[in-house]
Amino acid sequence: MSETPPNSPSDDPIANEWREVFLACETGLRAFLSGRLSQSMDVEDCLQAVYVKMVESGRDVLPAARRAWLFRVAANEAAGTWRRKATTDRVLEKQAHYLSQVSEDDAAEKIILSETAEKLRQALEQLPEAWREVVRLRIYENLTFQEIADQLQIPLGTALTQMRRALQRLRSEIEFDEQP
Amino acid sequence: MNTEPNPGKANSTAMEEAVRQRCLLYLLGELSHEQEAAFEAELQKSVDLQAELISQSEVIAGLSTIQPPAVVAPMAASNWSMRVPMSVAAIAATVMIAILCWPSKQVQRSLVVDATPESLLIAHAWAEEVAAGLSASNLVGDSEIYEESERLDAFAGNGQNEGSSLDWILTAIEAGAISDG
Numbered sequence: 055m056s057e058t059p060p061n062s063p064s065d066d067p068i069a070n071e072w073r074e075v076f077l078a079c080e081t082g083l084r085a086f087l088s089g090r091l092s093q094s095m096d097v098e099d100c101l102q103a104v105y106v107k108m109v110e111s112g113r114d115v116l117p118a119a120r121r122a123w124l125f126r127v128a129a130n131e132a133a134g135t136w137r138r139k140a141t142t143d144r145v146l147e148k149q150a151h152y153l154s155q156v157s158e159d160d161a162a163e164k165i166i167l168s169e170t171a172e173k174l175r176q177a178l179e180q181l182p183e184a185w186r187e188v189v190r191l192r193i194y195e196n197l198t199f200q201e202i203a204d205q206l207q208i209p210l211g212t213a214l215t216q217m218r219r220a221l222q223r224l225r226s227e228i229e230f231d232e233q234p
Numbered sequence: 235m236n237t238e239p240n241p242g243k244a245n246s247t248a249m250e251e252a253v254r255q256r257c258l259l260y261l262l263g264e265l266s267h268e269q270e271a272a273f274e275a276e277l278q279k280s281v282d283l284q285a286e287l288i289s290q291s292e293v294i295a296g297l298s299t300i301q302p303p304a305v306v307a308p309m310a311a312s313n314w315s316m317r318v319p320m321s322v323a324a325i326a327a328t329v330m331i332a333i334l335c336w337p338s339k340q341v342q343r344s345l346v347v348d349a350t351p352e353s354l355l356i357a358h359a360w361a362e363e364v365a366a367g368l369s370a371s372n373l374v375g376d377s378e379i380y381e382e383s384e385r386l387d388a389f390a391g392n393g394q395n396e397g398s399s400l401d402w403i404l405t406a407i408e409a410g411a412i413s414d415g
Contacts, residue, residue, distance in 0.1 A: 122291040170292075186303050198264060217258065
């Protein structure tokens with residue numbers, strides 16, 4: 055693979071930030087992929103694919119959402135690996151269909167992401183004000199929970215609970231909308 | 235309907251909440267190194283943990299693709315520094331009102347007690363005496379009485395309230411006017 059290895063810093067500060075995030079959760083990504091894929095080679099391939107996607111299309115992801123984004127991509131890669139394995143031999147498929155499959159997946163993913171984003175935007179507006187403020191400060195301002203608790207002058211546990219419930223509500227709204 | 239608490243369900247919910255919280259803190263990079271290592275070790279084995287992690291990842295990554303919500307005005311946010319003094323002030327105001335109202339109630343009570351049958355009897359006697367005098371001598375014209383009655387009714391705010399408790403006062407004033415005249 056021709057991409058920069060994870061342990062080689064570059065002059066691009068965002069790329070360096072991403073590399074740090076990747077290295078910080080590489081063990082977790084590997085553990086997650088190992089739980090989903092039986093062969094260690096598949097795990098390493100997926101991990102590398104995650105890194106490539108991160109370099110190619112992760113630049114606009116907010117700092118607070120980078121780990122989540124990496125795990126989401128890892129889950130998609132693992133699912134893609136299962137799909138490819140189910141249809142053809144892994145090595146042949148990798149050489150013959152990988153690029154076209156990836157581009158098809160990307161197109162479909164963009165549509166899904168666009169629809170999900172709109173649902174999320176609406177669901178976010180419906181959240182209680184206090185919850186929405188915690189989400190805003192954590193995800194968009196990248197404050198830690200302790201900093202949020204200090205700023206809003208609420209207990210740390212309250213900030214955590216509000217964030218957790220907000221995510222739960224957002225998720226349920228999306229899942230509800232996805233029901234046929 | 236079964237209203238008995240279900241400890242098993244409560245424990246299950248608490249565990250789910252704990253799992254959600256760990257996933258959230260892990261994804262946002264807020265676990266300590268030790269907690270993170272323990273979480274990652276568990277992640278490989280636990281399908282539930284994997285599912286929860288991906289579920290939260292979807293939402294957090296999705297939030298990254300949309301515009302941030304509007305900033306909440308400081309007063310609208312949960313602000314303990316404002317809430318606590320305001321609560322104290324509200325309690326203090328309630329206590330003040332209670333203290334101030336207490337003596338006035340005492341006064342009201344004493345006034346009611348003072349309005350004994352004796353004073354009422356005097357007023358009634360005065361009114362009867364005046365009324366008897368009016369019917370006997372008929373010194374004042376009906377129009378004058380009517381005008382005085384109008385003024386008092388207007389003052390009392392009940393122009394249509396004939397035979398009210400103010401009638402005896404009206405009669406007493408009329409009587410006073412007669413004697414003065």
